[in-house]
Amino acid sequence: MGALPVAQVVTSADGIVVRWSRAAQELLGHSPQEVVGRHIAELLHPGADRSLGRSLWEAVAGGRGVMGTVTAWHADGHPIELEIWAGPVTDRHNDTSAVMVFAADAHAARRIRGSSAVWDGLFARSPVGIAVLDTQLRFLRVNPALEKMNGLPESAHIGRRLSQLLPEVNARDMEEAMQSVVDSGQPVLDRRRVGRTPADPDHDRVWSCSYVRVEDPGNRPIGVIASLLDITDQQRAHTEAEAGRRRLALLSEASIRVGSTLELERTAQELADLAVPALGDAATVDVLDTLARGDEPGPGLAGGISLRRLGKAPLSGSPVTDMLAPLGRTLVFPATAPYTLALSERRPFLLARMDAQSIAPAARHSSRPTQLLEVGAHSFMMVPLVARDLALGVATFYRTRAGAPFDGDDVALASQLAARAAVSIDNARLYHREHDTAVTLQRSMLPQHITPPTGIEVAHRYLPASDANEVGGDWYDVLSLPGGRAALLIGDVMGHGITAAAVMGRLSAGIRTLARLDLEPREILAQLEAALDDLAEPMLATLLYAVVDPATGHCRLTRAGHPPPALITPDGDVRLLDLPPGVPLGVGGARYTTTDHVLAPGSVLVLYTDGLIESRGTDIDERLAELTYTLAEPFPSLDALCDSLLARLMPASADDDIALLVARTTQVGR
Known part of the structure; x- marks a missing residue:
């Protein structure tokens, strides 16, 4: 497990040095010229006890081989402890004619013996699988732990390659890794061996393998040491994690x-x-x-x-x-x-x-x-x-x-x-x-058949929102009033779903009853306010209420927080009517203002809910401007006008339902 330089010295039978090797010169520093011809005892340290050296020499002279430890004198003046092995070289008459002496640094010898003992103990008792392979990747030695891992005795390993011994593991990959270690000298750590061995033929196992090159004193490769650790349980736990x-x-x-x-x-x-x-x-x-x-x-x-x-x-x-x-x-x-x-x-x-x-x-x-x-x-x-x-x-x-x-x-x-x-x-x-329930309820509460009085032409549209939660709050209606007048109304309950649709139905029914009593618009809005106060949960609603007399063109409008109506004059001019905005119904304590206008024959009044003009990411003024631009374009009929407004202004995915009511005066005079 290491290289130990050994000096060779030959003396005559009486102890005179006759041969001094290069290793002896490297060990003690003396050249052959300085030593040959001198008695070997002169090389002992002058301060050391020379009796052991003399007794060893006497034993050799008596024809016996001996070994022991002496303190020699190095050429530079320091003592060096040597282990020596000496034996007589006899002639054919069995007489000692020369003595062969081998010497080595005692500290180095003890270190190597200790390393060898440690290695032997580690090899025999380690739970890690250990193998020694030659440069042809044939097993030279395996320890008991590896025998247990592979399920094969050491005798089955010796002289064989891994690919011959365990074909059910990824042996080719492992041999490639070992060959790279032999060729390059670079160790390989934690290369995974996976497969089955005779020790556990029914289950796959995983080993972590590391390989290190073994070299001779000239740094030439003489084999590979492999160490293997079974990590199946850790790998399984890691895989599961x-x-x-x-x-x-x-x-x-x-x-x-x-x-x-x-x-x-x-x-x-x-x-x-x-x-x-x-x-x-x-x-x-x-x-x-x-x-x-x-x-x-x-x-x-x-x-x-x-x-x-x-x-x-x-x-x-x-x-x-x-x-x-x-x-x-x-x-x-x-x-x-x-x-x-x-x-x-x-x-x-x-x-x-x-x-x-x-x-x-x-x-x-x-x-x-x-x-x-x-x-x-x-x-x-x-x-x-x-x-x-x-x-x-x-x-x-x-x-x-x-x-x-x-x-x-x-x-x-x-x-x-x-x-x-x-x-x-x-x-x-x-x-x-x-969604279907809300739409059905909403549509059932909208007027099914609108028959405006003589002198007024109307068109209307209702589009539910794309989301069920947005359906339910918008409505419109056209009512015939005494004296040939018509009430045009459009509203929006500020809520969504079935609840909003139900509240819308109550407001729609209430306003129909109140309008037929020919009450003032302000009184009608006050009654609707009271109806909202009766609800278990607070609700708000916007409303635009217009009373039109087609005989005179007189139009009275009342606004409760609703978007302003648009007017198209007979000559094609478009403007938003300037009305006091009011506050939504349900706020409480509001006084609503009625504004009078005169509509020329052929004028078109456009009422709508906020779903038509509100769009995410767009300013409301821009949307109102787009509304007026669209209304200024020629249209062959009121139905075509409704379709044009929806096509131009309705968002791609409607976030709110849309109600639209347009009315045109067609007659003046009775």
Whole structure:
């Protein structure tokens, strides 16, 4: 385990030095010319006890080999302790004719013996596997720990290479690493050996391997020392921890990516896209057909199910998904099919390893399982989409690439992803139901048939917002009053959803009753204010109330916090009427002002709610200017004018519902 310089000295039988080697000169500093011819005892240190040296010499002279420790005199004047081995060189008559002496630095000799002892102890007792290999990477020696790791005795190792001994580990990679150590002298640390050995033939294990080159005193390679540590348990724990981090990251990503909108199709596709390739190599998401049609999920699944495919990943380029039903296809399954069972029992269905035997139950219903097996699918799982105790559909996952099959952890992760998607799908279901209810209620409370009095032509539009929570507050109406007059009104309850629609209905019914009593506009607004005060929860509403007499062109307008009306004169001029704005109904304590105008025959009065002129990121004055520009353009009819306003001003995604009422005076005089 180290190099020890040894000096060679030859003396005559009476102790006269006759040969002095170069190693002796290097050890003691004396040249051959200085020593040859002198008695060897003269080389001992003058201050040391020479009796041991003399006794050793006498023993040699008597024909015996001896060894011992003496203190010699170095040429530069310092003492040096030597271990010597001496023996007689006899002639053919058995007489001592010369003495051969070997000498070495005693401290160096003891250090090497100690290192060797430490090495032998380490080699025998270390729990780390240790091997010594030659430059051809053949085993020369292995310790008991490595014998236990490999499940083979030392005798089975000696003279063989790793690739010959353990073919079920990545031996070629390991030999490449060892060869690089032999060639370059650079050690290799923590190279992973993976596979199975006779010690544990049924399980893969992992070892951390390090290699160091062994050299002779001339720095030439003579072999490799390998040390191996079994890190299977640590690696498994690390792998499990890493898998746990990946699961948490995927769930975190799901909270952001899945359910970004209240659309069934998009939510289903988001789940499929998230799962590939993070969880599987292919995925599909199928929702109950009744749900996809906008109906309720249905009472039960005992008679089988119809599912509509709304999610699929990858959409193309995968042998699995290429053969599966496309998006939008409705799939029908009998009561005993795995799809039906997964939904009816509301628990996952797992085929960890797909083979002819495991797919036999499903193959009775379809040839698809056999085809999937043929294109490389080797593991399959299906999890139900369940939210608020409602079964909504199923998500299926496939693995085709080489690797581990789905296991319990994968099923748990898939179930969590499916649960999150199911909540989003159910939210979409509830959203559509509430949206449809709100729109139905809103439309039912708007006037179904408007018959204005003679001399007035009207057109109107209502567009619900894109969000269910925004639907419900806007309305318009045209009422016939005594004397051939007409009441034009438009309002907006400052709230959303079904509640706003219901309040709007109460206000609409109340104003119809009050208007027919021919009350002053200010009195009507005061009564509406009182009606809002009676509500359990405070509500606000804006209103624009106009009374037009087509015979005289007289128009009286009262405004309660509503956007100003626009007027188009017969010659095409457009302006916003300057009216006191008032405050919304429900604020309390307000006095409303009525303003009089005269409308020339052919004038057009334009009433609208704020959904037409308000847009995120745009100043309200800019929107009002755009309104007047649009109104200044020629239009063939009032219906065409309504369509033009909506086309030009309605936001791409309406954040609020829009009501629009336009009226033109067509007659003057009775």
